[in-house]
Amino acid sequence: MIVSWRLGRKSKKNKKPSQEINSDMEMIMIPRHFCCPISLDLMKDPVTLSTGITYDRESIDKWIEDGNLTCPVTNQVLASFDQIPNHSLRKMIQDWGFENRSYGFERIPTPRVPVTPYEVSEICKRVKAATQRGEKKKCQELVRKIKNWGKESERNKRCVEENGAGCVLSACFESFASAAMEKDDQDLTGEILSVLVWMFPLGEEGQTRLGSIKSLNCLVWFLKSGDLSARQNAALVLKNLLALDQRHVNASVEIEGVVESLVKLIKEPICPTATKASLMAIFYMTSSSSLNEKMIPTFVEMGLVSLIIEILVDGDKSICEKALGVLSHICDCKEGREKVYENALIITVLITKIVSVSNLASELSVSILWKVFKNHKERSGDGDNDAGGVVVEALQVGAIQKLLVLLQVGCGHSTKEKLKELLKLLNQFRVKLGCFDSSEDLKYLKKPY
The missing domain is CATH 3.30.40.10 (Zinc/RING finger domain, C3HC4 (zinc finger))
Incomplete structure:
Protein backbone atom coordinates (compact mmCIF):
# COMPACT_ATOMS: atom_id res chain seq x y z
CA MET A 1 0.00 0.00 0.00
CA ILE A 2 1.39 3.40 -1.02
CA VAL A 3 0.76 6.61 0.93
CA SER A 4 1.92 10.08 -0.18
CA TRP A 5 3.25 12.56 2.36
CA ARG A 6 4.22 16.19 1.76
CA LEU A 7 7.66 17.15 3.01
CA GLY A 8 7.74 20.87 2.18
CA ARG A 9 10.32 21.61 4.87
CA LYS A 10 12.98 19.60 2.95
CA SER A 11 12.90 21.89 -0.09
CA LYS A 12 15.61 24.55 -0.17
CA LYS A 13 15.35 28.13 -1.29
CA ASN A 14 18.15 27.80 -3.87
CA LYS A 15 16.46 24.93 -5.74
CA LYS A 16 14.79 25.46 -9.06
CA PRO A 17 10.97 25.39 -9.12
CA SER A 18 10.96 21.96 -10.82
CA GLN A 19 13.34 20.58 -8.20
CA GLU A 20 11.13 21.91 -5.40
CA ILE A 21 8.09 20.16 -6.87
CA ASN A 22 9.93 16.86 -7.25
CA SER A 23 11.32 16.84 -3.73
CA ASP A 24 8.15 18.17 -2.13
CA MET A 25 6.41 14.79 -2.42
CA GLU A 26 7.90 11.51 -1.29
CA MET A 27 6.31 8.06 -1.21
CA ILE A 28 6.45 5.78 1.79
CA MET A 29 5.29 2.18 1.92
CA ILE A 30 3.09 1.14 4.88
CA PRO A 31 3.55 -2.56 5.67
CA ARG A 32 0.44 -4.42 4.52
CA ARG A 112 -7.61 1.69 26.65
CA VAL A 113 -9.10 -1.75 27.06
CA PRO A 114 -12.92 -1.55 26.70
CA VAL A 115 -14.97 -2.04 29.83
CA THR A 116 -16.49 -5.50 30.30
CA PRO A 117 -20.02 -6.47 31.43
CA TYR A 118 -18.46 -8.00 34.56
CA GLU A 119 -16.81 -4.69 35.51
CA VAL A 120 -20.08 -2.82 34.99
CA SER A 121 -22.01 -5.33 37.10
CA GLU A 122 -19.46 -5.08 39.89
CA ILE A 123 -19.46 -1.29 40.01
CA CYS A 124 -23.28 -1.29 39.97
CA LYS A 125 -23.26 -3.54 43.05
CA ARG A 126 -20.90 -1.14 44.78
CA VAL A 127 -23.03 1.91 43.88
CA LYS A 128 -26.13 0.15 45.18
CA ALA A 129 -24.44 -0.80 48.46
CA ALA A 130 -23.00 2.71 48.95
CA THR A 131 -26.44 4.22 48.26
CA GLN A 132 -28.08 2.02 50.88
CA ARG A 133 -25.45 3.08 53.43
CA GLY A 134 -25.87 6.75 52.47
CA GLU A 135 -22.18 7.11 51.54
CA LYS A 136 -22.32 10.13 49.26
CA LYS A 137 -18.58 10.48 48.62
CA LYS A 138 -18.22 6.80 47.72
CA CYS A 139 -21.17 7.02 45.33
CA GLN A 140 -19.69 10.12 43.72
CA GLU A 141 -16.36 8.36 43.21
CA LEU A 142 -18.03 5.38 41.55
CA VAL A 143 -20.30 7.54 39.38
CA ARG A 144 -17.25 9.45 38.10
CA LYS A 145 -15.65 6.15 37.15
CA ILE A 146 -18.73 5.20 35.13
CA LYS A 147 -18.71 8.67 33.55
CA ASN A 148 -15.06 8.28 32.55
CA TRP A 149 -15.80 4.89 30.99
CA GLY A 150 -18.43 6.56 28.83
CA LYS A 151 -16.03 9.30 27.75
CA GLU A 152 -13.57 6.73 26.42
CA SER A 153 -15.79 5.24 23.71
CA GLU A 154 -19.30 4.64 22.44
CA ARG A 155 -18.66 0.93 22.98
CA ASN A 156 -18.20 1.57 26.69
CA LYS A 157 -21.42 3.59 26.80
CA ARG A 158 -23.37 0.72 25.30
CA CYS A 159 -21.82 -1.78 27.68
CA VAL A 160 -22.65 0.38 30.72
CA GLU A 161 -26.20 1.01 29.47
CA GLU A 162 -26.89 -2.66 28.67
CA ASN A 163 -25.79 -3.94 32.07
CA GLY A 164 -28.23 -2.19 34.38
CA ALA A 165 -26.32 0.97 35.33
CA GLY A 166 -29.25 3.24 34.46
CA CYS A 167 -31.53 1.63 37.04
CA VAL A 168 -28.88 1.78 39.77
CA LEU A 169 -28.03 5.41 39.07
CA SER A 170 -31.72 6.39 39.01
CA ALA A 171 -32.16 4.83 42.47
CA CYS A 172 -29.06 6.67 43.69
CA PHE A 173 -30.38 9.97 42.31
CA GLU A 174 -33.72 9.48 44.06
CA SER A 175 -32.04 8.60 47.36
CA PHE A 176 -29.92 11.76 47.47
CA ALA A 177 -32.39 14.12 45.73
CA SER A 178 -33.92 15.63 48.86
CA ALA A 179 -30.54 16.16 50.54
CA ALA A 180 -29.18 17.87 47.42
CA MET A 181 -32.00 20.43 47.41
CA GLU A 182 -31.92 21.07 51.14
CA LYS A 183 -28.16 21.61 51.30
CA ASP A 184 -27.85 23.18 47.83
CA ASP A 185 -25.32 20.46 47.01
CA GLN A 186 -25.16 19.54 43.31
CA ASP A 187 -22.02 17.40 43.32
CA LEU A 188 -23.36 13.84 43.36
CA THR A 189 -26.78 14.35 41.80
CA GLY A 190 -25.23 16.59 39.14
CA GLU A 191 -22.71 13.87 38.26
CA ILE A 192 -25.51 11.33 38.00
CA LEU A 193 -27.48 13.56 35.62
CA SER A 194 -24.43 13.94 33.35
CA VAL A 195 -24.35 10.14 33.00
CA LEU A 196 -28.11 9.55 32.77
CA VAL A 197 -28.36 11.68 29.62
CA TRP A 198 -27.01 8.71 27.61
CA MET A 199 -28.57 5.92 29.71
CA PHE A 200 -32.14 5.89 28.46
CA PRO A 201 -34.55 4.05 28.35
CA LEU A 202 -33.35 2.92 31.85
CA GLY A 203 -35.75 0.00 32.32
CA GLU A 204 -39.05 -0.08 34.18
CA GLU A 205 -37.58 0.20 37.67
CA GLY A 206 -35.21 2.97 36.62
CA GLN A 207 -38.09 4.94 35.08
CA THR A 208 -40.12 4.54 38.26
CA ARG A 209 -37.24 5.80 40.41
CA LEU A 210 -36.44 8.77 38.16
CA GLY A 211 -40.12 9.53 37.64
CA SER A 212 -40.91 9.71 41.35
CA ILE A 213 -42.07 13.02 42.84
CA LYS A 214 -38.84 13.29 44.79
CA SER A 215 -36.68 12.87 41.66
CA LEU A 216 -38.85 15.17 39.53
CA ASN A 217 -38.64 17.90 42.17
CA CYS A 218 -34.87 17.61 42.10
CA LEU A 219 -34.81 17.75 38.28
CA VAL A 220 -36.85 20.96 38.30
CA TRP A 221 -34.60 22.33 41.04
CA PHE A 222 -31.63 21.78 38.73
CA LEU A 223 -33.51 23.51 35.90
CA LYS A 224 -34.02 26.57 38.09
CA SER A 225 -30.85 26.84 40.15
CA GLY A 226 -28.18 24.62 38.63
CA ASP A 227 -25.12 25.84 36.75
CA LEU A 228 -25.28 25.93 32.94
CA SER A 229 -24.11 22.34 32.48
CA ALA A 230 -26.47 21.01 35.16
CA ARG A 231 -29.45 22.88 33.67
CA GLN A 232 -28.71 21.42 30.25
CA ASN A 233 -28.40 17.89 31.64
CA ALA A 234 -31.60 18.29 33.65
CA ALA A 235 -33.49 19.43 30.54
CA LEU A 236 -32.17 16.46 28.54
CA VAL A 237 -33.03 13.93 31.25
CA LEU A 238 -36.52 15.41 31.72
CA LYS A 239 -37.14 15.35 27.97
CA ASN A 240 -36.02 11.72 27.69
CA LEU A 241 -38.17 10.74 30.67
CA LEU A 242 -41.31 12.44 29.35
CA ALA A 243 -40.87 10.69 26.00
CA LEU A 244 -41.19 7.27 27.67
CA ASP A 245 -44.59 7.35 29.32
CA GLN A 246 -47.58 9.68 29.72
CA ARG A 247 -47.61 9.07 33.48
CA HIS A 248 -44.29 10.92 33.76
CA VAL A 249 -45.83 13.85 31.86
CA ASN A 250 -48.82 13.91 34.19
CA ALA A 251 -46.56 13.88 37.24
CA SER A 252 -44.12 16.52 35.95
CA VAL A 253 -46.76 19.17 35.19
CA GLU A 254 -47.72 19.16 38.87
CA ILE A 255 -44.21 20.16 39.94
CA GLU A 256 -44.04 23.82 40.91
CA GLY A 257 -41.83 25.91 38.65
CA VAL A 258 -41.41 23.41 35.81
CA VAL A 259 -43.20 25.58 33.23
CA GLU A 260 -41.28 28.72 34.17
CA SER A 261 -37.96 26.86 34.08
CA LEU A 262 -38.53 25.37 30.63
CA VAL A 263 -39.68 28.68 29.14
CA LYS A 264 -36.68 30.44 30.69
CA LEU A 265 -34.31 28.00 28.93
CA ILE A 266 -35.87 29.14 25.65
CA LYS A 267 -36.04 32.82 26.54
CA GLU A 268 -32.46 32.89 27.85
CA PRO A 269 -30.79 30.09 25.85
CA ILE A 270 -27.59 28.55 27.14
CA CYS A 271 -26.99 26.29 24.12
CA PRO A 272 -28.97 24.77 21.19
CA THR A 273 -29.07 21.38 22.91
CA ALA A 274 -30.82 22.79 25.99
CA THR A 275 -33.25 24.79 23.84
CA LYS A 276 -34.22 21.71 21.83
CA ALA A 277 -34.63 19.63 24.97
CA SER A 278 -36.89 22.29 26.49
CA LEU A 279 -39.01 22.48 23.35
CA MET A 280 -39.45 18.70 23.31
CA ALA A 281 -40.39 18.64 27.00
CA ILE A 282 -43.03 21.30 26.31
CA PHE A 283 -44.16 19.30 23.27
CA TYR A 284 -44.88 16.27 25.46
CA MET A 285 -46.61 18.42 28.08
CA THR A 286 -48.96 19.93 25.50
CA SER A 287 -49.63 16.77 23.47
CA SER A 288 -52.16 15.20 25.83
CA SER A 289 -55.81 16.16 25.29
CA SER A 290 -56.37 15.83 29.04
CA LEU A 291 -53.70 18.47 29.75
CA ASN A 292 -54.32 20.88 26.86
CA GLU A 293 -56.84 23.09 28.61
CA LYS A 294 -54.51 23.50 31.58
CA MET A 295 -51.02 23.64 30.06
CA ILE A 296 -51.45 25.55 26.80
CA PRO A 297 -52.95 28.72 28.36
CA THR A 298 -50.15 28.63 30.93
CA PHE A 299 -47.44 28.49 28.29
CA VAL A 300 -49.22 31.13 26.19
CA GLU A 301 -49.45 33.45 29.18
CA MET A 302 -45.69 33.17 29.65
CA GLY A 303 -45.05 34.44 26.12
CA LEU A 304 -44.10 31.12 24.48
CA VAL A 305 -45.72 31.99 21.13
CA SER A 306 -43.54 35.08 20.67
CA LEU A 307 -40.45 33.09 21.64
CA ILE A 308 -41.28 30.43 19.07
CA ILE A 309 -41.61 33.06 16.35
CA GLU A 310 -38.14 34.37 17.21
CA ILE A 311 -36.76 30.84 17.00
CA LEU A 312 -38.40 30.18 13.63
CA VAL A 313 -36.99 33.30 12.03
CA ASP A 314 -33.38 32.07 12.00
CA GLY A 315 -33.37 28.62 13.66
CA ASP A 316 -31.78 25.56 12.05
CA LYS A 317 -33.76 22.61 10.69
CA SER A 318 -33.89 20.61 13.91
CA ILE A 319 -34.92 23.47 16.17
CA CYS A 320 -37.50 24.74 13.64
CA GLU A 321 -39.17 21.32 13.50
CA LYS A 322 -39.42 21.16 17.28
CA ALA A 323 -40.70 24.72 17.56
CA LEU A 324 -43.34 24.07 14.89
CA GLY A 325 -44.42 20.91 16.71
CA VAL A 326 -45.01 22.90 19.89
CA LEU A 327 -46.84 25.66 18.00
CA SER A 328 -49.10 23.07 16.36
CA HIS A 329 -50.16 21.84 19.81
CA ILE A 330 -50.68 25.42 21.02
CA CYS A 331 -53.05 26.04 18.11
CA ASP A 332 -55.28 23.20 19.35
CA CYS A 333 -56.46 25.62 22.03
CA LYS A 334 -58.50 28.81 21.51
CA GLU A 335 -56.12 30.83 23.71
CA GLY A 336 -53.20 29.68 21.59
CA ARG A 337 -54.90 30.59 18.30
CA GLU A 338 -55.86 33.99 19.70
CA LYS A 339 -52.20 34.71 20.37
CA VAL A 340 -51.38 33.70 16.79
CA TYR A 341 -54.02 36.11 15.45
CA GLU A 342 -52.40 38.92 17.45
CA ASN A 343 -48.90 38.29 16.10
CA ALA A 344 -48.36 40.17 12.86
CA LEU A 345 -45.34 38.14 11.78
CA ILE A 346 -46.39 34.56 12.38
CA ILE A 347 -48.32 33.84 9.17
CA THR A 348 -45.46 35.13 7.04
CA VAL A 349 -42.93 33.03 8.95
CA LEU A 350 -45.04 29.88 8.64
CA ILE A 351 -45.44 30.28 4.90
CA THR A 352 -41.70 30.82 4.41
CA LYS A 353 -41.04 27.51 6.20
CA ILE A 354 -43.14 25.53 3.72
CA VAL A 355 -40.88 23.54 1.33
CA SER A 356 -37.77 25.47 2.40
CA VAL A 357 -36.83 23.55 5.59
CA SER A 358 -37.91 19.89 5.53
CA ASN A 359 -40.91 17.67 4.81
CA LEU A 360 -41.78 17.59 8.50
CA ALA A 361 -41.55 21.37 8.82
CA SER A 362 -43.80 21.78 5.77
CA GLU A 363 -46.43 19.42 7.16
CA LEU A 364 -46.38 21.08 10.57
CA SER A 365 -46.67 24.55 9.00
CA VAL A 366 -49.67 23.42 6.95
CA SER A 367 -51.24 21.90 10.06
CA ILE A 368 -50.85 25.16 11.99
CA LEU A 369 -52.25 27.26 9.14
CA TRP A 370 -55.18 24.86 8.79
CA LYS A 371 -56.03 25.12 12.50
CA VAL A 372 -55.76 28.91 12.43
CA PHE A 373 -57.72 29.44 9.18
CA LYS A 374 -60.38 26.87 10.04
CA ASN A 375 -61.19 28.82 13.19
CA HIS A 376 -60.68 32.35 11.85
CA LYS A 377 -64.35 33.25 12.45
CA GLU A 378 -63.97 32.80 16.20
CA ARG A 379 -62.09 36.10 16.32
CA SER A 380 -64.10 38.40 14.05
CA GLY A 381 -67.48 36.73 14.28
CA ASP A 382 -67.81 36.90 10.50
CA GLY A 383 -65.13 35.56 8.26
CA ASP A 384 -66.41 37.55 5.27
CA ASN A 385 -65.55 40.80 7.04
CA ASP A 386 -62.12 39.62 8.19
CA ALA A 387 -60.42 41.78 5.58
CA GLY A 388 -57.55 42.60 7.90
CA GLY A 389 -57.21 39.11 9.34
CA VAL A 390 -54.92 36.15 8.93
CA VAL A 391 -56.44 34.90 5.67
CA VAL A 392 -55.84 38.17 3.84
CA GLU A 393 -52.37 38.38 5.33
CA ALA A 394 -51.61 34.92 3.92
CA LEU A 395 -52.79 36.00 0.48
CA GLN A 396 -50.54 39.03 0.57
CA VAL A 397 -47.40 36.95 1.22
CA GLY A 398 -48.06 34.40 -1.53
CA ALA A 399 -49.58 31.53 0.45
CA ILE A 400 -51.43 30.06 -2.54
CA GLN A 401 -48.28 29.76 -4.62
CA LYS A 402 -46.38 28.08 -1.75
CA LEU A 403 -49.21 25.63 -1.04
CA LEU A 404 -49.46 24.72 -4.71
CA VAL A 405 -45.73 24.00 -4.84
CA LEU A 406 -46.05 21.67 -1.83
CA LEU A 407 -49.03 19.97 -3.44
CA GLN A 408 -46.98 19.33 -6.58
CA VAL A 409 -43.89 18.20 -4.69
CA GLY A 410 -45.93 15.69 -2.72
CA CYS A 411 -46.91 15.14 0.91
CA GLY A 412 -48.85 12.78 3.16
CA HIS A 413 -52.56 12.10 2.69
CA SER A 414 -53.62 14.06 5.79
CA THR A 415 -51.52 17.06 4.79
CA LYS A 416 -52.85 16.91 1.23
CA GLU A 417 -56.45 17.11 2.47
CA LYS A 418 -55.59 20.10 4.63
CA LEU A 419 -53.86 21.73 1.67
CA LYS A 420 -56.98 21.42 -0.44
CA GLU A 421 -59.13 22.96 2.28
CA LEU A 422 -56.68 25.83 2.69
CA LEU A 423 -56.53 26.49 -1.04
CA LYS A 424 -60.32 26.50 -1.28
CA LEU A 425 -60.64 28.97 1.60
CA LEU A 426 -57.88 31.25 0.29
CA ASN A 427 -59.35 31.27 -3.21
CA GLN A 428 -62.79 32.19 -1.89
CA PHE A 429 -61.35 35.20 -0.08
CA ARG A 430 -59.27 36.23 -3.05
CA VAL A 431 -62.27 36.23 -5.37
CA LYS A 432 -64.40 38.19 -2.88
CA LEU A 433 -61.72 40.79 -2.35
CA GLY A 434 -61.21 41.07 -6.11
CA CYS A 435 -57.52 41.77 -5.69
CA PHE A 436 -56.14 38.92 -7.79
CA ASP A 437 -56.91 36.83 -10.82
CA SER A 438 -57.37 33.38 -9.34
CA SER A 439 -57.43 31.46 -12.62
CA GLU A 440 -53.71 31.58 -13.25
CA ASP A 441 -52.50 29.96 -9.99
CA LEU A 442 -55.34 27.45 -9.64
CA LYS A 443 -55.73 26.27 -13.23
CA TYR A 444 -53.82 23.03 -12.51
CA LEU A 445 -56.07 22.02 -9.60
CA LYS A 446 -58.99 19.69 -10.18
CA LYS A 447 -62.43 21.08 -9.54
CA PRO A 448 -63.92 22.11 -7.18
CA TYR A 449 -60.50 23.21 -5.89
Missing part, protein backbone atom coordinates in the same frame (compact mmCIF):
# COMPACT_ATOMS: atom_id res chain seq x y z
CA HIS A 33 -0.04 -6.26 7.81
CA PHE A 34 -0.23 -2.91 9.62
CA CYS A 35 -3.43 -2.02 7.76
CA CYS A 36 -6.97 -3.08 8.69
CA PRO A 37 -8.50 -5.42 6.06
CA ILE A 38 -11.79 -3.52 6.36
CA SER A 39 -10.83 0.17 6.35
CA LEU A 40 -7.40 -0.30 4.69
CA ASP A 41 -6.09 2.32 7.14
CA LEU A 42 -3.23 2.01 9.59
CA MET A 43 -4.56 0.17 12.66
CA LYS A 44 -4.63 2.00 15.98
CA ASP A 45 -6.10 -0.75 18.14
CA PRO A 46 -5.53 -4.15 16.46
CA VAL A 47 -7.64 -7.04 17.77
CA THR A 48 -7.75 -10.67 16.66
CA LEU A 49 -10.95 -12.65 16.14
CA SER A 50 -11.52 -16.37 16.70
CA THR A 51 -10.65 -16.94 13.02
CA GLY A 52 -7.12 -15.64 13.62
CA ILE A 53 -7.56 -12.51 11.46
CA THR A 54 -6.61 -9.14 12.95
CA TYR A 55 -8.67 -5.97 12.43
CA ASP A 56 -8.77 -2.47 13.85
CA ARG A 57 -11.22 -2.58 16.77
CA GLU A 58 -13.34 0.33 15.53
CA SER A 59 -13.82 -1.26 12.10
CA ILE A 60 -14.69 -4.76 13.30
CA ASP A 61 -17.04 -3.32 15.95
CA LYS A 62 -18.99 -1.53 13.25
CA TRP A 63 -19.01 -4.69 11.11
CA ILE A 64 -20.53 -6.74 13.93
CA GLU A 65 -22.97 -3.99 14.99
CA ASP A 66 -24.33 -3.93 11.44
CA GLY A 67 -25.51 -7.51 11.97
CA ASN A 68 -22.71 -9.41 10.27
CA LEU A 69 -21.92 -12.80 11.84
CA THR A 70 -18.92 -13.76 9.72
CA CYS A 71 -15.23 -12.90 9.51
CA PRO A 72 -14.86 -10.32 6.70
CA VAL A 73 -11.71 -11.95 5.30
CA THR A 74 -12.38 -15.69 5.65
CA ASN A 75 -16.20 -15.46 5.51
CA GLN A 76 -16.34 -18.05 8.31
CA VAL A 77 -19.18 -17.83 10.82
CA LEU A 78 -17.74 -16.41 14.04
CA ALA A 79 -17.85 -18.98 16.83
CA SER A 80 -17.28 -16.12 19.29
CA PHE A 81 -17.36 -12.33 19.11
CA ASP A 82 -14.49 -12.02 21.56
CA GLN A 83 -11.76 -9.64 20.44
CA ILE A 84 -8.27 -10.35 21.72
CA PRO A 85 -5.94 -7.30 21.74
CA ASN A 86 -2.90 -7.94 19.52
CA HIS A 87 -0.34 -6.20 21.73
CA SER A 88 2.72 -7.31 19.77
CA LEU A 89 1.35 -5.97 16.47
CA ARG A 90 0.25 -2.73 18.11
CA LYS A 91 3.75 -2.25 19.53
CA MET A 92 5.27 -2.88 16.09
CA ILE A 93 2.93 -0.28 14.54
CA GLN A 94 3.79 2.25 17.23
CA ASP A 95 7.55 1.68 16.78
CA TRP A 96 7.24 1.93 13.01
CA GLY A 97 5.26 5.17 13.32
CA PHE A 98 7.86 6.61 15.69
CA GLU A 99 10.69 5.71 13.29
CA ASN A 100 8.83 7.43 10.44
CA ARG A 101 7.64 10.46 12.40
CA SER A 102 9.62 12.72 10.09
CA TYR A 103 7.17 11.75 7.34
CA GLY A 104 4.24 13.14 9.29
CA PHE A 105 3.03 10.05 11.15
CA GLU A 106 1.49 10.98 14.47
CA ARG A 107 2.22 9.00 17.58
CA ILE A 108 -0.39 6.26 18.04
CA PRO A 109 -1.36 6.21 21.74
CA THR A 110 -1.83 2.94 23.59
CA PRO A 111 -5.60 2.32 23.52
